Amino acid sequence: MFDALESWLRLSAARIHEQAPALTALDQAIGDGDHGINMDRGFAAILVQLDAGAPEVEGDVARAGTMLRTAGRTLISTVGGAAGPLYGTAFVRAGSTLVAAESSTADGELVLAALEAAIAGIAGLGKATAGEKTMLDALVPALTSGREALGAGSTVAEITRVIAEAAEAGAIATIPLLATKGRASYLGERSVGHQDPGATSSALLLRSLADAVAAA
Amino acid sequence: MATNAPSRVKKLINDVANVVPESLAGLGRAHPDLVKIDSANLVVLRAGGPRPGKVSLVSGGGSGHEPLHGGFVGLGMLDAACAGHVFTSPVPDQMEAATRAVDGGAGVLHIVKNYTGDVLNFQLAAELVAGDVEVATVVTNDDVAVQDSLYTAGRRGVGGTVLVEKIAGAHAEAGGSLAAVAATAVKVNANVRSMGMALTSCVVPAAGTPTFDLPDDEIEIGIGIHGEPGRRREKIAPVDDIARMLVDPIVSDLGLERGERVLAFVNGMGGTPLIELYVAFNSVAKLLDQRGIEIGRSLVGNYITSLEMAGFSVSLLRLDDSLAELWDAPVHTPALRWGV
Numbered sequence: 001m002f003d004a005l006e007s008w009l010r011l012s013a014a015r016i017h018e019q020a021p022a023l024t025a026l027d028q029a030i031g032d033g034d035h036g037i038n039m040d041r042g043f044a045a046i047l048v049q050l051d052a053g054a055p056e057v058e059g060d061v062a063r064a065g066t067m068l069r070t071a072g073r074t075l076i077s078t079v080g081g082a083a084g085p086l087y088g089t090a091f092v093r094a095g096s097t098l099v100a101a102e103s104s105t106a107d108g109e110l111v112l113a114a115l116e117a118a119i120a121g122i123a124g125l126g127k128a129t130a131g132e133k134t135m136l137d138a139l140v141p142a143l144t145s146g147r148e149a150l151g152a153g154s155t156v157a158e159i160t161r162v163i164a165e166a167a168e169a170g171a172i173a174t175i176p177l178l179a180t181k182g183r184a185s186y187l188g189e190r191s192v193g194h195q196d197p198g199a200t201s202s203a204l205l206l207r208s209l210a211d212a213v214a215a216a
Numbered sequence: 217m218a219t220n221a222p223s224r225v226k227k228l229i230n231d232v233a234n235v236v237p238e239s240l241a242g243l244g245r246a247h248p249d250l251v252k253i254d255s256a257n258l259v260v261l262r263a264g265g266p267r268p269g270k271v272s273l274v275s276g277g278g279s280g281h282e283p284l285h286g287g288f289v290g291l292g293m294l295d296a297a298c299a300g301h302v303f304t305s306p307v308p309d310q311m312e313a314a315t316r317a318v319d320g321g322a323g324v325l326h327i328v329k330n331y332t333g334d335v336l337n338f339q340l341a342a343e344l345v346a347g348d349v350e351v352a353t354v355v356t357n358d359d360v361a362v363q364d365s366l367y368t369a370g371r372r373g374v375g376g377t378v379l380v381e382k383i384a385g386a387h388a389e390a391g392g393s394l395a396a397v398a399a400t401a402v403k404v405n406a407n408v409r410s411m412g413m414a415l416t417s418c419v420v421p422a423a424g425t426p427t428f429d430l431p432d433d434e435i436e437i438g439i440g441i442h443g444e445p446g447r448r449r450e451k452i453a454p455v456d457d458i459a460r461m462l463v464d465p466i467v468s469d470l471g472l473e474r475g476e477r478v479l480a481f482v483n484g485m486g487g488t489p490l491i492e493l494y495v496a497f498n499s500v501a502k503l504l505d506q507r508g509i510e511i512g513r514s515l516v517g518n519y520i521t522s523l524e525m526a527g528f529s530v531s532l533l534r535l536d537d538s539l540a541e542l543w544d545a546p547v548h549t550p551a552l553r554w555g556v
Contacts, residue, residue: 031443032424034304076340080304085336126338172296184331186370 001098001107002054002064008070008212009050012205013043019204026197030184035083035197037162042079042087045120046071048150061110065098068114082126082182083198089125090118105155111209112146115163119143133179133191135198142206157214164210167203173198218248224424235421236279236299243286248326250290256304258312260286260297261477266320271388271397271522272296274314275381277334278303280420281441284378284520289553293385294549296325302420302523303442306334311341315349323350323394325400327381329373352394354401356380357408359530360469361438361446372440375483375531376408378519379543382552386545400542403534409470412464412529414439414485418522437461441522454503455492458498462530467507470534474508479515479543481531486521490527493517496528513543519551 016023016039029113055066072091076084094114101110119139123129130140145166149159172195179191182198229235237255244253244260252261259276266272275285276298296314300306314322326343328338335355342351358376364369384401393401393511405473414436417426420443427443432437435458438446450461472478482497484490497516504511520529533539546555 007382032303032444033420033427034301037422038301038304077307077309080300080337081305081333082336084305084307084333085340089340125339126332136499137556180368182369183444184442186362186372188368 001061001110002067004213004216005067006050006054007216008209010066011041011212013047015204015208016040016043016201017127023197023201026195028198029194029195030179030187030191032081032143035096037125038079038081039087039201040082041085045074049074059103061101061103061105062099065095065101068092068095068098071095083201086122086126086198089120089121093117093121094192097194106122108150108154111156111160111163112143112150113215114184115139115146117145128181131177132181133174133184133196134181134201135175135196136201137174137177137196138167138170138199138202138206141170157210160206160210161214164203165205167206171195171199222393225419225426227421229331229417229421233425236301236428237308238284239279239282242297242469243550250550251286254313256318257310259310259317260289260299261314261317262289262291266295268317269322270320270390271322271392271394272318272320272324273311273381273385273388273397274298274318274324275310275377275551276300276306276311276314277329277331277336278442280418280513280523281520283518283551284380287382288378288549289387290547291390291556292545292547293381302422305331305337305341308341308344311338311360312344312366313338315341315345315351319349320399323352325384326351326353326396327377327384327389327402328353329377330355330370331372337511352398353383354380354398354405356405358405358408359440360375360409360411361440371391373480374441375410375443375520376405376410376484376530378515379408379479379481379531379533380404382490383539383542384548386542386547389404389408389545390542392482397474404539407470407539408531409436409466410529410531411434411466412439412441412483412485412524413437413458413462414443414551415452416487416524417485418443418525420523421482422482437524437525439485439522439525439527441520443522443525456499456502459496459503459530463532465499466530467509467546468530470532472507472509472532472534475510477510477512477535478504479513479533479539480504481515481519481533483515483520483529483531484518485525485529486518486527487524487528490517493528496530500530523534
C-alpha cells in the first residue's frame with residue numbers, strides 16, 4: 001500500500017504541475033484564477049516531503065496513512081485559498097482512516113474507506129453536498145461507483161479505474177451546474193457553462209490513483 | 217525571467233514571486249516605530265510585543281488590498297495581520313503564528329472577511345491554538361452587491377471591514393473583554409453595508425494582464441475587491457448617478473430612516489485620484505441630505521483596494537454614541553492616524 005500511494009502522490013504532483021495552467025484557466029472563468037498555481041505549489045511541497053524519506057511507522061498500511069496525513073498537513077500549510085484546507089483535510093482524514101484500519105482489510109475496501117473519510121472531511125469543512133459545483137461532484141459519484149465495483153467483487157485495480165472514470169464524468173457533469181458554494185457562487189447564473197476547477201483537480205487525482213495502482 | 221516584458225502591464229516590482237515579502241519589508245522599514253515584520257510567516261506585528269491583559273486583534277487575507285490589513289496594525293486597531301499571496305488567503309500556519317505572537321492572556325479576536333478560503337483557513341488556525349489561546353471569530357459580510365441566500369457563499373466582506381477593525385480595536389485598547397470586543401465587532405458588521413464599482417480592471421502581478429475586460433465606455437456596478445464581477449454593467453455616467461446606484465441599495469438594505477446618523481466612508485479602489493473621490497463623496501453627501509440622513513463621521517481615501525483598479529466603494533455605518541466614541545478614539549497605524 002505504501003509504495004502504491006507514494007507513486008500516486010508523485011504521479012499526482014507531476015500531473016498537477018503539467019495541468020496547472022489548464023486548472024488556472026478554468027478558475028479564471030468562474031473563480032479567482034489561481035487554482036492551478038496554488039495546487040502546484042502544494043504538491044511541489046509534498047514532493048520535497050517524500051524525498052525526505054518514508055515515515056518510521058510499523059506496518060505497511062499505517063505507514064501509508066501517516067504519509068497521507070503529512071501530505072495533508074503540507075497542503076494546508078502551503079496551498080492557501082479554499083483548496084488548501086479542503087484538500088488538506090481530505091488527505092489528513094484519508095490518512096487517519098488507513099492508520100486506524102485493521103491490517104486484514106482488503107486493499108479495495110481500504111481505498112474506499114479512505115475516500116469516504118476524505119469526502120466527509122470536505123463536506124464537513126466546506127458545508128457542501130454534491131450538486132453545488134464543487135470537488136464533491138467528482139468525488140461522491142466516484143465513491144458510489146467504487147462501492148458498486150467492490151460489491152461485484154472487483155480487484156483494487158478495477159475499483160480505482162471505475163473510481164477515476166466516475167470522477168472524470170462527474171467533473172464534466174459540473175459544466176451545466178449552478179455554483180452555490182465558494183467564489184463561483186457570486187456569479188450566479190453566469191457560473192453555468194463552465195467546468196468546476198475543484199472537481200477537475202479531484203478527477204485528476206483519482207485518475208492518477210488508478211494509474212499508480214495499475215502500475216504497482 | 218523578465219518581469220517587465222512588453223506584453224505585461226508595467227509594474228514597480230523586482231521579482232513577481234517577491235512582491236508580497238518585499239512590500240512587507242518596506243512597510244516595516246517605513247514604520248519601525250509601529251510595526252515589526254515576521255518575514256518567515258509574512259505577518260505584520262504591532263511593535264513592542266503583546267500587551268498583557270489586552271484583547272488582541274488578528275486579521276489577514278490575500279494581498280493586493282493595501283493598506284488593508286498590514287497598514288492597520290498599531291495602537292487602537294490590529295495587533296497582527298497575515299498576508300497571503302495576491303488575492304489568495306493566507307494559510308493556517310501564518311494565523312497560528314500571529315495569534316500566538318500577540319496573545320496577551322486576554323484572548324484573540326480573529327476578524328475574517330467572508331470568503332470561503334479566508335473563513336476555512338482561519339477556522340483551521342483557531343483549531344490549532346485551541347486550548348492554548350482563547351479565540352473568538354467575527355466574519356465581516358457587508359457587501360450588498362451579493363445576494364445573501366442559500367445560493368451563494370454569502371455576502372463578501374469589503375469596506376465595512378476597515379470600520380470593524382478600527383472600532384473593535386478601540387474597544388480592545390480601552391480594556392474590553394474578548395466577548396465585549398467581539399460583540400462590538402459584530403455590532404459594527406451588523407450596522408454597515410457597502411457597495412463598490414469599477415471603472416477599470418486590476419492586474420494581478422503574477423498574471424501580468426488585466427483580470428477582466430471592461431469596454432472603454434462601461435463600468436461594473438457591484439464589483440468585488442478581487443476583480444470578480446458585480447451585479448451588472450452600465451454605461452459610464454455622471455458620478456451623481458453612479459453614487460445613487462451604490463447608495464440606494466445600501467440605504468434600503470440597512471433600512472436607514474430619516475433623522476438617522478451615519479459614518480460615510482468613500483473608499484478608493486486603488487487607481488482613482490483623491491480629487492475624484494471627493495467629487496464622489498460630495499455626490500454621496502447630497503444623496504444622504506435628500507434622504508434626511510445625517511453624516512456624523514466620514515472617511516475618504518484608499519483603504520481597501522483592489523491593486524490599481526479605478527473606481528470606488530461606499531460604506532455607510534449606522535452610528536450611535538458608543539460607536540462614534542470608539543471611532544474617535546486615538547489610532548496610530550501606518551495608514552490611519554488621529555488623536556495621537
